[in-house]
Every structure is written in structure tokens, then in C-alpha cells.
Amino acid sequence: MTKNRYSEEEIGAVYRVIRERRDIRHFVPGSLPSGLIERLVDAAHQAPSVGLMQPWRFIRITDAALRGRIHAHVEAERHATAAALPSRNDEFMKVKVEGIRDCSELLVAALMNGREPHIFGRHTLPEMDLCSLACAIQNMWLAARAEGLGLGWVSFFDPEVLAKMLNMPDGAKPLGILCLGPVASFDSQPLLEKIGWGKRLPRSEILFENRWPADARPTQPMY
Ligand SMILES: Cc1cc2nc3c(=O)[nH]c(=O)nc-3n(C[C@H](O)[C@H](O)[C@H](O)COP(=O)(O)O)c2cc1C
Numbered sequence: 001m002t003k004n005r006y007s008e009e010e011i012g013a014v015y016r017v018i019r020e021r022r023d024i025r026h027f028v029p030g031s032l033p034s035g036l037i038e039r040l041v042d043a044a045h046q047a048p049s050v051g052l053m054q055p056w057r058f059i060r061i062t063d064a065a066l067r068g069r070i071h072a073h074v075e076a077e078r079h080a081t082a083a084a085l086p087s088r089n090d091e092f093m094k095v096k097v098e099g100i101r102d103c104s105e106l107l108v109a110a111l112m113n114g115r116e117p118h119i120f121g122r123h124t125l126p127e128m129d130l131c132s133l134a135c136a137i138q139n140m141w142l143a144a145r146a147e148g149l150g151l152g153w154v155s156f157f158d159p160e161v162l163a164k165m166l167n168m169p170d171g172a173k174p175l176g177i178l179c180l181g182p183v184a185s186f187d188s189q190p191l192l193e194k195i196g197w198g199k200r201l202p203r204s205e206i207l208f209e210n211r212w213p214a215d216a217r218p219t220q221p222m223y
Helices: 008-020 034-045 064-084 091-096 128-146 159-165
Strands: 056-061 104-111 149-156 175-182
Touching: 034 056, 056 064, 056 128, 064 091, 064 104, 064 149, 064 159, 104 128, 128 149, 128 159, 128 175, 159 175
Parallel strands: none
Antiparallel strands: 056 104, 104 175, 149 175
8 A cells, every 4th residue: 555545436436437438429419518628638638648749639620511521531431441341341331430420529639740850759669659649538538438428539531631621731640530528328338349349358368478478369350
């Protein structure tokens, strides 16, 4: 027991939000209370980042026509993904993969331009900028869940097309369309697990000791 430890109740809340966070594609009508979007962006902005680079940028989409164009592009990409699947294409087309039209707030999360000079921690691993952005999105995801709001990370898009749509400068790269808003309920299981698309692996398959086991195989996708 360390003196820096949170109270049992606070620790319970941390593990609870981690367990109960879900990727959300089904939203109900409603808006966010005033100031909440800023609070969630501030939560994202508290994330760790390589070399304190803070490469995350968020674009709030408030123009309905632009939201419509983003949705149309994602829909086209969803069809392209279905066509690229070796099997289960019909099943895939029935899976809801975004709530762009129904969510109350839409944000695009992107990597800033001008990342090349940032070599602190990225000399051999340039993708650490991407990892930093992912940390920021996870912060927002957890904070949103604690606030009772759903967040869905949508990645069915061509980054170049989306970057152009949003007037992004060369080198900036969108990595997530984030759908945010009130939901009817939160499932206890990921949607993809519930519909039999995949399942969470047992700990024994993701935690190794000292070396990669000789008999460990990559998990095969279920399609
Ligand atoms: C980087 C990333 C991209 C994702 N892209 C999509 C997406 O385009 N559409 C979608 O429905 N879910 C997307 N998801 C959500 C995953 O499907 C989801 O996290 C996973 O099935 C586990 O469910 P859970 O988040 O509810 O625990 C994405 C998640 C991550 C981390």
C-alpha cells in the first residue's frame, strides 16, 4: 500500500470506466451540456505524448452539409471494405460501423503537420506520434463514458480524401472520425463480440514471459 494510492472507491471508478467503455454506433437525440465538449477535449489534451509533442488536433464539425459529405465518403469506404473481404461480406454489410448522422457532436482527430523535426523518442519509431494521438483519444473515450456519453471511433475513410475535405495542410493526417453523444445504454460486451464477429482473447494469449513462446501464433481474423 503506498501513500499515493487513491481511495478504494476512486480506484473502483477507474477500473469501472475502463471496463464499461464501449465503441458506440447507436446514438439517441440530445445535445451535450454547455462546456462539456471543451472538457472532453481538455481530457484528451492531458494525454501523454512522445517528447511532449502533443501532435493531436481536433476539428469540430458543425456544418451539416460537411457532416453529410463525410458520411457519404465513409459509406463508400464501407462498401469498398465489404468488397475487399474474402468472405462474410453480407454479414459485414449488416454491421453498423458508424453513427455519423445520429451523434450530437462530430470531431475529426488528426495528426498535426510538421512532425518530422520532432525526433525526441521518434528517431527509430516515427509512429510514436500516432501512439500519442491514440492515447489522447482513449482519454476522451474514458472521460465521455464517465460523463454518460458514447463515443465511436470511425476509421472507414481515405485520409487523403478527408484531409482535403477539411482543408488540412500537407503532412497533417486524419486518423479518426469521432462520433459523440447521448446513448440509450452501454452494452457489457463489445458489439463485434455480441454478434460473433470476434472475441476477446484470454490473457494467456497476450501476456508472455521473458520470450515470445515458440508455439504462439498470430490470431487469425474470423473472415
Ligand atoms: C483505432 C480504432 C479504429 C476503429 N474503427 C472503427 C470503425 O471504423 N468502425 C467501428 O464500428 N468501430 C471501430 N472501432 C471500434 C472497435 O471495433 C471496437 O473498439 C472493438 O470492437 C471493441 O469494442 P469496444 O470498444 O466496445 O470494447 C475502432 C477502434 C479503434 C481502436
